[in-house]
Each structure stands twice: as structure tokens, then as C-alpha cells.
Amino acid sequence: MDETADLYDFDDEKDENKFDFKKIVSENWIEPPKRERKRNYSESEYFKQTLRQSGPARPKEPRIPRMPQLHDFHFFNTQRLSELYEKEVRYLMAHQKNQVKDTIEVDEPEDGGDPLTAEEQEEKERLLEEGFSTWSRRDFNTFIRACEKYGRNDIQSIASEMEEKSEEEVERYAQVFKERYKELNGLLLHFKHDTNFYYDIPDYDRIIKNIERGEARISRKDEIMKAIGKNLDRYKNPWLELKIQYGQNKGKLYNEECDRFMICMVHKLGYGNWDELKAAFRTSPLFRFDWFVKSRTTQELARRCDTLIRLVERENQEYDERERQARKEKKLAKNMTPSKRAAARHAAASPPNTLKKRRQLLMDDYGGKKMTSGVFGNER
Template sequence: TQKLRLDQLVIQQNRTSLKKKENKADSKDALLSMIQHGAADVFKSGTSTGSAGTPEPGSGEKGDDIDLDELLLKSENKTKSLNAKYETLGLDDLQKFNQDSAYEWNGQDFKKKIQRDIISPLLLNPTKRERKENYSIDNYYKDVLNTGRSSTPSHPRMPKPHVFHSHQLQPPQLKVLYEKERMWTAKKTGYVPTMDDVKAAYGDISDEEEKKQKLELLKLSVSNSQPLTEEEEKMKADWESEGFTNWNKLEFRKFITVSGKYGRNSIQAIARELAPGKTLEEVRAYAKAFWSNIERIEDYEKYLKIIENEEEKIKRVKMQQEALRRKLSEYKNPFFDLKLKHPPSSNNKRTYSEEEDRFILLMLFKYGLDRDDVYELVRDEIRDCPLFELDFYFRSRTPVELARRGNTLLQCLEKEFNAGIVLDDATKDRMKKEDENGKRIREEFADQTANEKENVDGVESKKAKIEDTSNVGTEQLVAEKIPENETTH
């Protein structure tokens, strides 16, 4: 029957592991457990239908009477219900014994119960998705307006040493007062210095014995410290006003660079480079204090050497400019008559001609040696000059190559006038006036060139308008003549 087939399928599809199927002892235990299924409940049951009330042999107790007819009737009804249930099932339906059917027991699907009671509430009420807040106004004002103090008192700490920047030119006596004030603050709070305070005060010290000595010295300074007097407080305020705390490290480095570029006495040029961060009065005051107290600055020898090297270059350029002026003043027409007493040595390689050298010297004197773009201007003059229209070698020289040749020619002039040139005050004043005149002439020349360009543009626009009007008149004349020719034909 179907029930026998069901028992056969259940036994054949025992849900034990493969290892248990291969083990005969496990198979026997599994089969015995199926046969004895429910027997323990029958014996332990205390109901009237159970056998718990049956007296054990030799106990002398009488159990409750059991109605065998009623028990047999229930068994028959149970058998009929099972037969009716499995008569409709075929072999294919009985073989659908899989993992999902294991959740069904006594007609109740426990899988649906798990889905309903455990999983569904989690899906219906998912967790709230929140963005990570980088800034919260409520939390900010909550912390700001929270005036409550912590219940645990904070331990006293030693004040950190005052940071001194040497380029700010603060008096060294001010550092002594700051240190005295720091020791007195530590003494008032009852603080005892540690090794961390030694590192903050004296820096990294590798020797342990020296560290201990510094620590003892620090403790002694704290124990013997005294508050600042009224006179010392006044001196502290005066010395604080003498420093330049508004000058940062970047502005100081720029001041050093510009001082070397224009010279230490060119205050206006230095102020133009430092504007708008610093005014002319601020630069003048700092420059005066800098050169008066340069020894206070850390590594001042390095900065002084940088400025002096740049000033030496400026001095050499001025001497070359003076030598070039004297050389050109010896000739009425230097472009054709100028000759060098110590000309550069000529090798077998292609060199510059005398005309080319004279033209380079003339252009250098025209624009001035102190300009950064002087050799770019010389190159443009060479390309615009009709005398060198067919000199492709000279026209193709780059500013770097022209600078190399110009330096060689200027060195030749230095040999010729080196002994006779003295940069006294009169010479410096004259050279300064020449520089101002040269600058004025260059500005006038630039304005004249711009005006000429505007005039040329105006002439070109007028010419274009005239051509347009003439073209329109010609078109009208042709249009008028066409009908006449058609009528004559």
C-alpha cells in the first residue's frame, strides 16, 4: 500500500550524513529510533490513555482502568485517516521529500512562522539611513554655551616657553622676563617639572646625565622664582613694542632677496616688491632696525653674504655701464669707428664681426645693462635692422647667445677702463640721472610707438571704408548699365 511505500521511502531517504549511511551501527540506531518513536511518551504519560497509571510489577499499586475498545477505535480511525491521506498520493509525490518539507510538522509550517515572526518585522521596519554630519549648529552651540565644569579637577601644567623668532628683532632682555614670569606661574600652581619640561625648555638632549642636571636646574629655578616687579612689567611692555611681530618668515625672506636685488639702500624699490603687505614706512623702519641689530638674527652671516654678493653684482654692472659710456664717448660715430683695445680672442669657429660687436654694444648702452630683458630687446633690434637683413647667422642668435657675447665684450671694456673708474658720489649721482633719463626716453619712445600704431590703424580703417564705398558705387554703376545694354539689343 501507499503507507508501506511511504515507510520504504522514509527509510531509504534517511536524512543522515553520508558517513552515517556508510556506517552500519548508525543505520541500526536510526532504524531503532524510528521503531521506538513515541513509546517513551506512552509510558511516561499521566493521562488516561497513557500507560503511566499502570502499576509496575511488584509495586502493589493499582492503576486507572484503560478502555481497550476506545483505544482500538482511535487506532482504527487514525489508520483510516492516514490511508485516506496517502491513497491520493502517487510515488512521485512521495519522492518530493526535500529540505523544505522538514519545516512541516503536524500540519503546521514552521518556515512561514519564522518568516512571519522574525524576518518580516526586520523588513518592514528597516534601520534609518542617516548622513554623516560634518557640522551641526546645535551641537556647536551646545558645547559653546555649556558652562558646566568637569567634576574631575585638571592637573596643573607648566606654561610653555614663549616662542621667539629672531627675524622679528625683539630685545633679548624680553626673553629673560618671559622666562622669569613662566617660572613664577609654575610655582604658584605648585607644579613640579618633569623630563617633558626639560625637552620643551632645552630641546632634545641625548645625554641622560645632562638631562638630570637640567631637570634639577629647572626645579631650582621654579622653587626660587619671584614675581615681576612694577618696573619689570613696564620694561616688558616697552620691549614688546620695539619688536616687529607682524613680520612673518616669508616676508623676511622676500626682504632679503629684494635687498640683494636692488641694494640695501633702495628702500622704495624694496617697498614696491613687498607691497601691499607692507607700507613704505614699515619697510623703512624694519630696514633700519635690521641693519642696526643684524647680529640678533640667527645665521645672520648667511643672509649678509647673500646680500653682499648681489650688491657686488650690481656694482659690477654699474662699472660696466660706466666703462661702456666712456668708450662710446671717445668717438663721434661709434658704429663705424669704435675699436676695442683688448678685443676677444678669435678661434677657428664662426665668430662675430666687428660691426656685429659694435651694434651689440650700442644696443646695450641704449637700453641699459640693469634691465632683465635687455638681450631680448637687442635680439629684436638685430632682426629689425636692415643692415643685417642678409646676415642669417647674426639674426638667428638667441638671447642667451647674445648675453654670452655681450658679457665677453663688457669684460674687454673692464680691462681697458678698470683702473680709471672710481664709483665716487659724483659718478653715482650722474649714473642715477642717466638711468632716469634713459627710463624717460624709453617711456616716451613707447608712447610714440603706440601713437604711431593708432595712426596706422586709423589710416587702414579709413582706407577700408573708401574701398567699400568705391565697390558699392561700381556695383550700382554696373547695375544701371545692364538694362541699357539689354534695351539696345
Template sequence: GRVSASAKSKAASKDELLTMIQHGADSIFRDTSDVASGFDDDIDQILRHGEEKTAELNSKYSNLQIDDLKNFSSESAYKWDGEDWSHKRKAESVALSWLGPAKRERKANYAVDDYYKEALRTGTRTPSTKAPRPKKYNTEDFQFFPSRLIELNERDTLYLRKSLGYKLPPVNAEEGATAKEINRLEKERDAEQKRIDAAEALTEEEEEERKELYARGFFDWSKKDFATFINACAKYGRSNYGLITSDLEETKTLEETKAYAKVFWQRYKEIADYERHISKIEKGESELEKQADIQGQLTEKVKKHRVPIQQLKIQYTQPTKGKNYTEEEDRFLIVMLEKYGYGTDNVYDNIRHEIKQSPLFRFDWFLKSRTSQEIARRCNTLISLIQKENVEAQEAEEKKPQAKGKGVKGKLTENTKSKRR
């Protein structure tokens, strides 16, 4: 249909016109016989009939009012020329209904397990006469429970194994084990099995005691809290309870942190692998002492001068002076480092911000373009110069009393000689 419609819309080509002439189209237009006149009459009749039908429809719909339009229904759309086409449409749909797919049937789902479960059920299950197991008290070494609670938990575990009829597996010695080692392992197994067989249930008094002992430990401290406590001690020092509490994400109060820290430093050897935790804390504290020492030297250096940005002097060595940084820039870096504190968070980012805001370096594009890492490296170089200067000054101070003693002794000798003369 689409191809034929497009073909009609196109103008006749040269070959098509030639074909029409060859097949008598020219004779139809030129012929004056009755055939041609009849053909013309038929066309005129068709046109006249169409005009009459158009006039009839125009007169019919010109008299329609708004009320007539309200009575319009979709059923009238199938009525044309006094014929109801809706029945014909239904007949066509019924005739083509056999082309539709068959209706899908749902398969029955037979619950075989449920059927046999109901069929074989002979009676209701009798309620168990065993008493429910008491609450299990999980303990961790970093929670610092009393040793008596550990003992009661162990006894309860042995009795549980006995009630289940648990038997220790035979000794599985490693390859190359001697007879003496195998004999020792068998003795240990037999001793443990005897403990299981001789175990007795805890009394009500012991259960109450265990409940009370459990409340004495730090049962609300999780592994995450313990790890955070260790890291905070290494970062801020073991006695800085305020900052340690702030790192615990508001799960612990200051009093709870102090209480835990007190017990920790008394019983830390009870924790497995405690050497690693203590080493981490001590390493962090040594770093804090180093930072405090450097900060003290910076403060002493800056406080010596009334206007340190202009008056502060740096004793350069030939390799460290360099050609990039000027003495004015170095003085500014030392003053800002002392202001924000050596080792504090974002200290070099703050110095970089101060450089950009300072009018002293408005056109100093070299210093303004330095990154935080480059500023940190330059500050470390300046710190080493200050430390070397302080060491040299201390050594010179220690040598002064000896030089003074030698001078006094020499003068006394000269005076004695002059008197003798």
C-alpha cells in the same frame, strides 16, 4: 531560443532536404487520401479563423474615437481574449519569490566606552580654581625686541617649570669626558635647577610691561619677510628701499621697510648666523658696483660719438675679432647693451628683439639666428675689449706727465750749454 531562431531563418541544406524525403515528406504532398485532405482542411480552417479574427479586430478598432484613447490604461494591457493575465503574472512572481536572497540584518553597534562612561560617572567635574596661563609672547631674534622682554619671558618660563614640578635630568656626559668636565656640567645643572626652584610669578605690572615691550618689536615680520628682505638687499642694495618694498609682496609699506632697515643695520649682530646674511648682502652690492662700473664705461664709449652705430671704433685683438661677427654687428650690440643697461632683467632678450626689428640686419641670417645666450657671450667679449682699451688709455695718461717733464728738462740743459759756448 536565439540559436533556433537563427536556424529557422536559414534555408534548408541539401542533407536536410534528403532527410525529409527519406522520412515521408514526399508522400504527404503526393497522397490524395483522406489524411492529406483532412490536413488540408485543417489548414484552410485555421486560415479562415484567422481572417475572421482579423476582420473582427479591424471593425472593433475602426470605431474608436479620441475619447476612447484617453480612457486607455495600463491595466487593459493584461486583458486579452476576455482573460485577465495580471493575476497569473502576480502568481508567478509569488511563486518565484523564494529564490530571492534573504534580507540583510543590520548588526547592533554597542558603544561600550560610552556605556561605561555614563555608568561610572559619579558627579560633574568641579571647575578648576587655577588661573589661566597668560599669553605667551613668542620672540625671534630678527624681530629685534627689547632685551627686557627677553628677560621677562625667561622668568615666566622658569616659573612655569616650577609650577609643573619639572626636574632637570641627570648629567649624561659623552664617552671620554674627563671628571673635570663632568663636574662642570653637574654644577651648571644644579645652578639651573636652583633658578627653577626660586622662580616667582610675574606681577601684574610686569605683565603690562611685557605687553608694552612686545609692541615695540617687529612682531609682524615673519621668517619669510626676513628672508625676502635679505635677498632684496643683495639684489638692489641696502639703501634702495623702494625696490626692496616691492619684493615684500605688498605686505609692508615703504615706511615700515625703512624703519626695519634702520634697526637691522644697528642690531644685526644679535641675529644668529648674521655673518652669512651680511656676506650675502655685501656680495650682491659688489656685483651691483661692478655692473654700474661696466655701464659707465659703455655709456662713455657710446657718448663719444654722434652716430655710434656708424662711428664707434673697437680695438680688436687677434683672437677676439673672429670671423663670424662683423664690426657693424658688434657696434650694434654695444649700443643696444648701453641702451637697455648691463645686468638688467631680460637685457639680451631685448637685444635679440631689436636685431629682428632692425632693417640693418634684414638679410643677416647669422645674427638673426643667434640665441640670447650667444648674444650674452659676445657682449661679454666686447665688454672685456672695452675694459682693456680703457685700462691702456689710463696707463698712457699716467705716463704723459713724466714724458713732458723729461722733455722740458732736456731743453733747459741744451739752452744752458749753448749760452756757455
């Protein structure tokens, strides 16, 4: 053995003329045939193949169009669409029956009318495009709730509530809804007024009442914010200088500082944000040790705010009445003559005691004259 040879260096692998049995077998292998299984005789398969080969291919019959499902909130022109679909279906049904009768050799074909003209076909496609077929019942309910929350005119806020609809599509639907909402007659509500009487209220009436109720809440909220703003504008620093005319409704639980802070925070945060108002009380250093205010719930804070808002509105009414009276007096004084104006100023400037004395003097003079005339009359 050679000492310089490698341990893994075999001589048989280096033999290029060695006979490779596996290679020869793989190249000359013949695949045996597959076993053929007997199939059972089938008459249906036989006749199917026979008829397919012998009979000519029949032309496909025109497919009868299916009437799409038209919901009331889709706002389709259902009457016209139904007329067009009925005409088209009537013609196609008659056409199919006539084809069957031709194979049976019947001499009286059925008259199904004329097919849709090109203008009617275009009208049908246009009517289908005018509706809102992509709107589901869920989209419609979301739209109604958004109208109750933001009002029918706030399209941008309504579109923000609807995830899959663009603002342009929502605006177009809102316009159609405003014009054709009385077509929503899908649901009827039954209210039992008496044992024998029921009243049917259309669906649109219920929807519109809910929307109007929501819009009334929005309008009331705007009035409250305007009233608070008008009251605060009369003060340079309302956080410190605001004075509330309590009258008989001051109460013993809330102090004036707390009420002042509450009104100013409602003007800042907006009416109805009671959770934010409660958080403002809890974080304000003014009420760090006022555990009564910090422990109030949102409902209690809301009730107190409503009471203060009524006081503010009453104060605004009194202020407006005083201004109206002052303008009226100024207008009357402007139209008076100089002599009457001087007399009015003198009467307004004279104290009440002087007026009483003047009245007393006039009465005394009148009484003295009367007595004198009576005495002279008796002497005569």
C-alpha cells in the same frame, strides 16, 4: 435673469450678512497641549544644579600669560623678555598654589616672589613693540632675496618687492637687520670637509655672503656701464664712428657693424637685458638679412657682449695710461729750464738718421784722437 448683468457678478459675494465659518473657527481655536516626554535620571545634572545653587561663585584665577613665539628674524630682546615672563609666571603659579592650600588649610604658603612692577610691565610692552612680530618667515625670505637683487641700500626697490609692508616699515627693519644680523643663528649648514670633520656655519654668515655676492654683481654691472659710457663719449656719433680695438680677438663670425650695434644697445638697454637685446637685433633694419645674428640665442649674445666689454675696458686702460703719460711729460717740461726745454724739443724734432750720423761722427772723432795719441807715443 437680467440682461445687463455681468457674467462674473455673483450675488452671493455681495451678501455682507453671510455667515463666515472659517473666520469663527480660527478665532476660537484652542491649541492642544504638547506631549511631555519623560527624561532619564542623570546624577551629573542633578549634582551640577545642586552645587551651582548651593556653592558660592569662585573668583576667576589669574590667567598665566603665554610666552609668544620669538623667532630670530623678529629681532626681539629674547633674554630680557624671558626674564620678565619667568618672573611673572613664577608669581602667578605660586599664587594659584597658595589659593588651593588655603582651601585645604595648610599653614606654609609657597613663596613665588613679587609680581611685575609697573616699570617692568611697561618695559615688557615696549620690548614686544620693538620686535617685528608681524613678519613671517615668507616676509623675511622675500626681504633677503630683494637685498640680493637690489642691494641693502635701495630701500625703495626692496619695498616694491614686499606687497604687505610699507616703505617705512621696511626701512626700519633694514636698519635693525644691518645692526643685529649676527643674531640669526636659527639654521646651521654642515659641510663635510673630511670623513671625520664637520664645520658649522651660522645662518647669518650664509645670508650675508649671498647678499654681498649680489651686491658685487650690481657693482660690476655699474662698472661695465661706466666703461661703455666712457668709451662712447669719445665719439660724436658712436652708432657709426665707434671703433673697437680687437687685437687678436676679432673672430670671424661677428662683423664690426654688429659689434658696434651691440655695444651701443647694451649702453641703451642696460647690461643683462639679453632678451631686449635679441629683440633689438631682430627688429633692426640694419640686420634684416643677417640671419646669423638674428638666430643667435641670448646666451651667445651675452658671451659676445662680455668679450667686447673686456676689449672696451682694455682700450680704456690704454687710453688712461696715455693720458697719464702725457700729463707727466707736460709736468716735467713745465719744470725744465729754457735751455733744456729747447734741447729736448730739438732732440724730439731731429730725425733718427741725423742722430745716428751724429753718433757715428762722435765715435769716429774719438777713434781718430786715440790713434793719433798712440802714434805720437810710439815715436817718443
